[in-house]
Amino acid sequence: MQKTKVVYQCQSCGHSTPKWLGKCPDCGEWNSFAEEQRITGLKGRKTAQPVALTEITASQDSRFSTGIGELDRTLGGGVVMGSVVLIGGDPGIGKSTLVLQSLNGLTGLGKVLYVSGEESPEQVKLRAERLSIRSDEIILLPETSLEGIVSAFRKINPRVIVIDSIQTIFTPDLPSAPGSVGQIRECATKLMFLAKKYSVPLFLIGHVTKEGAIAGPKVLEHIVDTVLYFEGDKGNPFRILRAVKNRFGSTNEIGVFEMMESGLKEVDNPSRLFISERPVNVPGSVVTVSLEGTRPLLVEIQALVTTSSFGVPRRTALGVDYNRVNLLMAVLDKRLGMRLGGMDVYVNVVGGLKVDEPAIDIAIMAAVASSFRNRPVDTATFTFGEAGLSGELRAVSQAETRITEAAKLGFRKGIVPAGNADIPGRHNIEITGVKNVEEAVEILFY
Ligand code: TYD
Ligand code: MG
Numbered sequence: 001m002q003k004t005k006v007v008y009q010c011q012s013c014g015h016s017t018p019k020w021l022g023k024c025p026d027c028g029e030w031n032s033f034a035e036e037q038r039i040t041g042l043k044g045r046k047t048a049q050p051v052a053l054t055e056i057t058a059s060q061d062s063r064f065s066t067g068i069g070e071l072d073r074t075l076g077g078g079v080v081m082g083s084v085v086l087i088g089g090d091p092g093i094g095k096s097t098l099v100l101q102s103l104n105g106l107t108g109l110g111k112v113l114y115v116s117g118e119e120s121p122e123q124v125k126l127r128a129e130r131l132s133i134r135s136d137e138i139i140l141l142p143e144t145s146l147e148g149i150v151s152a153f154r155k156i157n158p159r160v161i162v163i164d165s166i167q168t169i170f171t172p173d174l175p176s177a178p179g180s181v182g183q184i185r186e187c188a189t190k191l192m193f194l195a196k197k198y199s200v201p202l203f204l205i206g207h208v209t210k211e212g213a214i215a216g217p218k219v220l221e222h223i224v225d226t227v228l229y230f231e232g233d234k235g236n237p238f239r240i241l242r243a244v245k246n247r248f249g250s251t252n253e254i255g256v257f258e259m260m261e262s263g264l265k266e267v268d269n270p271s272r273l274f275i276s277e278r279p280v281n282v283p284g285s286v287v288t289v290s291l292e293g294t295r296p297l298l299v300e301i302q303a304l305v306t307t308s309s310f311g312v313p314r315r316t317a318l319g320v321d322y323n324r325v326n327l328l329m330a331v332l333d334k335r336l337g338m339r340l341g342g343m344d345v346y347v348n349v350v351g352g353l354k355v356d357e358p359a360i361d362i363a364i365m366a367a368v369a370s371s372f373r374n375r376p377v378d379t380a381t382f383t384f385g386e387a388g389l390s391g392e393l394r395a396v397s398q399a400e401t402r403i404t405e406a407a408k409l410g411f412r413k414g415i416v417p418a419g420n421a422d423i424p425g426r427h428n429i430e431i432t433g434v435k436n437v438e439e440a441v442e443i444l445f446y
Contacts, residue, residue: 008033014181014219036182037174063248064201067105070257070266071098073295074228074241076249079106082199083248084192086166086220088206089230094239094259095205096164098230100124100131101263103162106201107137110159113152117144117168131263144178146171146187153194163191165205166220185219192223221245232259233352238273239264240353243293253293271298271409274351280379284371286444287382287411288363289402290355296398296405298382300350301360303367308344319349320364321356328365328387335391336438338372358386359396362415362440369441377444380412385420391437395419403429415440 009016011034015026023030063078072078079085089095096119103112112135116124121140128134141152146169153161163169169187170178177183188204195202206220208229221227225247232239241255256270267273275287275298284303289296301320308314317325325347332338347364349355362385370377384402386394396402399420406414407429414431421433434440 005038007036007038009036009181011181014185034176034180036176036180038182064109065105066102067108068098068102068255068266070241070255071102074243074253074255075226076243076246076253079201080225080248081201082196083226084188084195084202084204084224085226085228086204086206086224087228087230088208090208092234093230093232094257094264095230097127097131097259097263098241098257099162099164099203099205100128100133103138103160104133104135106160107135110137111156112138112160112162113141113156113158114138114162114164115141115143115149115152115169116164117142118165144168144170146190150190150194153198157198158200160201160203161191161195162203163205165207167207181219185223188220188223231352231354236352238267238351250293254295254297271296271405274298274353275300275409277350278379281376283374283376284367286363286367286370286377287406288360288384289382289406290357290360290384291398291402296401297353298405298409299353299355299360301363301367302348302350303364303371304344304346305340305368305371306344308342313340313342314344314346316344316346318347319352319354320347320360324358324361325364327389328361329368331387331389331391331437332365332368335436336369336441338369340368340372343372358394359384359402361385361387362393362437365437366441366444370445373445375445378413380410381415381444382406382411382413383415383440383444385415385417385434385440387437393417393434393436393440399423403431415443 007016008020010024010032012029012032013027015024020033024032062081065072065078087095106112121142124140139156143149166184166188167179170183171186174182174186191202227245229242229244230239237259239257239259243251243253245251256267257264258267278300279285286301287298288301290299315326329340333340345368362383366383384396386396388394395417400423403414403423412429414429416431416433418433418435421431432443
């Protein structure tokens with residue numbers, strides 16, 4: 001029996017209650033509840049049969065290249081047939097451009113249905129011209145109703161489907177407005193069934209709210225197979241595509257792009273890029289190697305320590321966790337006797353990169369120490385390691401991968417945790433293992 005029930009749902013996180021509330025008990029948002037209808041009790045549903053795991057045959061090669069290496073890498077080695085990929089990001093960051101560019105490769109599969117709910121066909125055409133994409137296999141559909149999309153799908157029988165964006169799609173079955181949590185979930189779910197049934201990859205483009213979640217959001221992350229975030233600064237041409245969920249590959253895999261006049265260009269050697277404008281012999285700059293998915297990435301950490309003119313000193317962290325920076329500065333204060341109490345401290349990861357890995361701890365500390373003491377760190381030296389509260393330096397994973405990457409880019413000396421120091425000596429690089437932060441800082445400043 002199918003029943004329709006009215007519920008109130010938070011438009012920010014998807015929490016639902018039978019009564020309207022002023023404040024969401026889940027995400028704390030005020031005035032975010034809206035009325036939604038929920039259909040309960042599905043009729044005519046077939047029950048599944050249990051199968052022994054050994055009797056299931058799974059084919060390996062159901063992946064297909066998008067023609068963009070960096071996108072393939074983030075997807076875990078190409079797009080999987082019948083998978084649902086959500087691409088989220090700020091408006092104007094380049095989501096539509098990325099997907100449009102990948103269609104060049106994807107038309108190898110057959111027809112592509114590009115549903116544009118935001119831009120007119122002329123606008124899409126102009127962009128395609130700019131990106132030199134002209135394939136007869138790309139079918140444009142300026143449609144926002146789910147039923148319209150489904151019927152076009154049946155008629156055209158495409159091998160790939162793109163929805164730009166999921167927030168514009170609605171179904172008249174629900175009374176709520178397009179973009180509401182209920183609409184997004186309902187439309188995404190229906191489209192997902194379609195993708196699974198016909199085994200076509202489905203790309204959903206979604207905008208991010210100012211809080212940083214895909215609007216209407218958490219609900220979508222559960223439904224789809226893969227969630228990719230497209231990040232970057234508006235004032236910076238570099239864009240990073242990050243996998244935050246992937247049922248078909250590892251997460252935290254990243255792809256790096258540069259936004260050019262003629263679209264997005266893949267960056268083959270991001271390490272070189274992120275340290276290319278590094279100042280020579282200037283205090284407060286330290287290079288470290290962070291691991292993004294399977295890829296080692298050289299990043300420059302900068303710090304600026306100045307005398308504070310306010311009672312409460314400022315602490316600013318860009319690209320790294322604020323609380324982590326505070327913790328590391330407390331360790332510097334206590335273990336190295338660096339009096340940072342009356343100082344403003346600014347920490348920044350160059351290139352608009354966000355790094356969320358304890359392996360860069362020592363680099364943050366060294367950069368702060370370098371600026372504090374006004375002494376530069378040797379430009380050919382890099383460091384990595386996780387700092388403990390008692391100032392010990394802990395070993396990190398995949399040290400060899402990191403060291404090899406640094407060696408490739410011409411670094412001569414590495415200051416690493418003692419537990420990571422016994423790497424086979426085939427690198428043209430001098431590795432020094434240290435036990436604690438104090439030793440590391442000492443060596444970094446000669
Ligand atoms: P777009 O893909 O429309 O962003 P989204 O779909 O995420 O909202 O990208 C828009 C921005 O990209 C716009 O500011 C212009 C810029 N851009 C270029 O710099 N070069 C290009 O070749 C294209 C197509 C866009
Ligand atoms: Mg767009």
